[in-house]
Amino acid sequence: MVKESRVDVLIIGAGPSGLMCANALAGAGVDFRIIDNRPVGVAAGQADGIQPRTIEVLQSYGLADGLLKDGAQMYLCAFYNPGPDGGIERTGRAPDVTAPSARYPFKITIDQGSIESMFIESLKSQEISVDRPIAPSSLEISEDPEELLDPTSYPVKVVLDHVLPSDATPEQEIVYAKYVLGADGAHSWVRKNLGFTMDGEQTDYIWGVIDFVPDTDFPDIRNRAAIHSLNGSCMIIPREGDKVRFYLQMSDKDVMDPETGRIDKRKVTAENLINTARKTFHPYIVNEPKEVDWCSIYIIGQRVASNFSKHDRVFIAGDACHTHSPKAGQGMNASMNDTHNLGTSFPISDGVYFSESLQTAWKLAQVLRGRADISLLKTYEFERQKYAQDLINFDREFSALFSGKPRTSENQEGVTHEQFLRAFQASGGFSSGIGVHYMPSAIVNTIHQDCAPEIIIGERMLPQIFVRAADARPVDIQDMLPADTRFKLLFFVGLLTSEQLAKVRRLAEELQLPTSFLQKYGYSTEGKAQSMFDIIPITAGHKDDVNFLDIPLTFRSHWSKVLIDDTDVTGRLGGGAYSRFGIDEKQITMVVVRPDGYVGMIAPSTALESMDKYFGSFLIGKTLNPGE
Template sequence: MPLQTNINGKFTNIDVLIVGAGPAGLMCAYALCRAGINVKIIEKRATRVAVGHADGLQPRTLEVFQSYGLLDRAREEGNELRTAAFYNPNPNRKGEIELSERVPFFKPGVLNPRYDFGITLHQGSIEQIFIDNMRAMGLEVDRNTIPLALEISESLVADSDTYPIKMMIQNVASTEKEIVNAKYVVGADGAHSWVRQSLKIAVDGSLTPYVWGVLDMVPETDFPDYRNWAAVHSDNGTCMIVPRERDLIRVYVLLEGQNAVKATKKVADDIREKVPPEWILDVARKNLHPYTIATPKSFEWSSLYTIAQGVASRYSVQDRIFIAGDACHTHSPKAGQGMNASLNDTYNLAWKLIWVLRGWANPSLLQTYEFERRQYALDLIAFDKKLARLFSDSPRNQTNVDGASRTEFMSLVQQSTGFSSGIGVHYSPSSIVDIKNQDIANGIIIGKRMPPGTVIRLLDFCPIHVHDLLPSDTRFKLLVFTGDISGTSQLGKLPQLAARIDHLRSMLPSLTPNGVGQSGLKALTIMNSRKDPALFKKLPLTLRSHWSQVFVDDIDVSSSGKISGNVYQEYGIGLNGAVVVVRPDGYVGAISSFPDFGHIENYFAAFLRGP
């Protein structure tokens, strides 16, 4: 039905209209606004989330926050999660549990994370970090605002400079209506997404027969691991404890057996109000025996939920309207992936929208959003089903031979941390992931995020983390590993390489975010040489555009060895050097040798917009 346009309201042209101001929507709005994009974000809620809901940031998400300069506040307000504890039935004391094992929540030697911990922090606080930073840039969330109707003009879709989408929105308080003409729309409006339903996008999935109770409280308990992540399997049931900020803990309790609640799609609406938090806590007490936990004077939040696991059949319509976050995937909260998956959906989408909106990239670049993030969601659901089953199954014993074994459960949790941390996300080959030349730097996996490392800035001997060279500023980074240029052989290869980099820059657009001109490609030089400031002037100008952009792979200035280099060895780069393309989202897109630099030129040509 054609959109009603004869309204007594406003008509606005917007580059990107975002529906939903949860984590996914706010990440998208913040990233776009930061890049100078004309963006509008609407939300039906009058205020941000006040209590409950998601509360965990995984190591890869912490890296993303660091790339935006947002991590310090999250660390200051949140609780760092470093240790996991596993409790199982005590074979010698029926009805009691005992500690099976304590392990690092994220193993540094296995994952190679920059941050070997997670942060638990209330979703509303995380939302507020984005809201405050957006406000400083002049962008506010339009609250109490709902979408009413949506229309796409087929004749305008092909022209990237047009506004083919019309959406009628309404402020529910004032009843004022507005027509928004948008180039792009992002539906980040939750599991019951109005945008997804308007587009008739199906969700492929199912509801598992498990119902969980959850509550937030400040505990008085003798349970030893209440300040660690703790998974408890007992003969009485299953629960999980997650330490939170402000001395809070979150308790998840499986409602089964005599405490069972039948799983239905309407479980939250039907019985949430009928199940008080005291009842959920009482079930937890049985699971924690012989440890005790007192009833607090008040609970901050409590709820019931079923585990719905599903993925939207598609993530976009005509590369103009996109869905993200819970609008396109739902799963259990056991692995702490919900908010992290949502944040990283729009982190992936935002830079692609920026490049297309500014005319730098072909619109086909936007197709890689669904290609990359939907496969991630499918992998997440497969992992979540295994984890949810092991969480929810009763412990294996003589009378329950098909139950969850403690070895199987602990093994899955520990072995899957690469995935659950976000560090192990690996995008498949596409126009922006070219896996040729992987052997040139076998420690840098094409399609995965750039691994961490420490280098020394040449002119002031300051140790710098490699990730700090890769801020989320919408630019591609070209990491030029020159090899050892102390001798004339390797040094002599650099002028020709610099000329080819200059030619590549001429292919790329000149970026002007906030009126400040800068190239779409930033080159950084990392040498496998001694700390000799005299080497700086030997580099071609292209490889030393500023004194702060040249580094060596060495130990710190004190020679104490505390700040160790060895990135060439860790990255698997030989004496002949390498060139590594890092995308604006920190993922490695391509690698080449010096002679094969044309490979990188072809990489960019595959998605850059021609004249």
């Protein structure tokens, strides 16, 4: 008899994107299951770059410390171009991260296996494991509109095959799910089953990649380096320990079978890749490597899925919905941020992959709890598909410049160092993930942007040091915004004169009324589920003049959450936030930070109806849930 089961969320694929979502859902207390068709995870190679915004995201989960400790950190990028003798010479250096507001002004590189292990260990600490090797064999979604709109229904039927030794008959089971996430890679079974196409194009650029411990006299071997030579281009990525990664532009004769015109993978050996590197690096020496971890080959293609979801019940994330070149370090970052958009959790005890994971998780969690309308899930495709298309457009331009021939006296149409450097620096906000901007929607409302013109609605909350009023300890506001499914309400209450304090107390009284958004949607903590809101008041003024007990209890859930816009005791950290953000110290300004760290709404305290309208557009009020 075929085994049958029910689950709220079935995650298909245990790469970084699927594992990110699993961790988010586990923290939120959601009933889920994660499967993968591989017997074990990635051992070597694959993705390796963590962008500054992704570090911030991992920090919000309590997972950044290990990566900061073990990974390589890239601060500089060196640029090499053809010299007068035909070899290469350094033409400049620049900061590798060109996003001024980045909290972490560097990228981290570490192998994908370590990143997957980080998530798997976190799941193990919660007694959750990946079910493997299991592969889906069929997927059906109900076409009944009432069932699809019913948050308690299980409209997705998935048949799973337990992969056994070749001489055994596969065991099958049937899973009925409320939601399914396909995070199963570039050749996604889920995407193909849904009939979604991958729209875009494939280039003629062929690249080899090799991870190894180098023996070379190249002076920038521990920096990121972009090399344009007469023998092709190369990108150097320093890695953890003594390892580096080379991305090497290959010629057709290096990799093609002359008879079939197809890539002959037998030619893609470490020896051949090192020989290509020797030509590219002249006059620098590249000796036989001491150790080779992994090598592969790929053809650059830029494609985006035609859809990211079906009936708001089955979603795809990561490489399943966008593919591009790896040299800008976006693949794993974009994928994890996909699922960050869908489902954020509470912090697990200590680019553009993590985003989609988080996008899915917090939205799924609130819908499954009955606190948000199912229409909230439509914002996943709206936000992440536009981001993916922007990513492809960026990657197309960057890859063409990087793969193009350098300008020389014989080739005046080639790429100049100045041209490449301008593109490199101009793309810093996007490539770092810092500049991701979500357009207006139910969860991005810009009507009162002028209250804090430098906190951009639709972008992530800027890092900023404040001091705690109770003990003068400096804290970064991003550390007060864990990815725990709660909306963070930052109340910039201004300079607490007697007149201003009276306004703050009146606002507290208004927010206690049953008709206020705080009461209508402010679910209290129940079991593992988080409450809906976390309130953080931020005063102007000097630490010697602020008594945190003056802040009404409505805003003061804990002594550690009252902050002051002042410098720390050394005078070096913090201060100037009101001025930096363009906030009036004589007014009370409310900033809504979504569970994924992005600013969703800003409003003055005189516009509580705007806040009520904002949350009412996607949340379900407590009065509609008698059981709450």
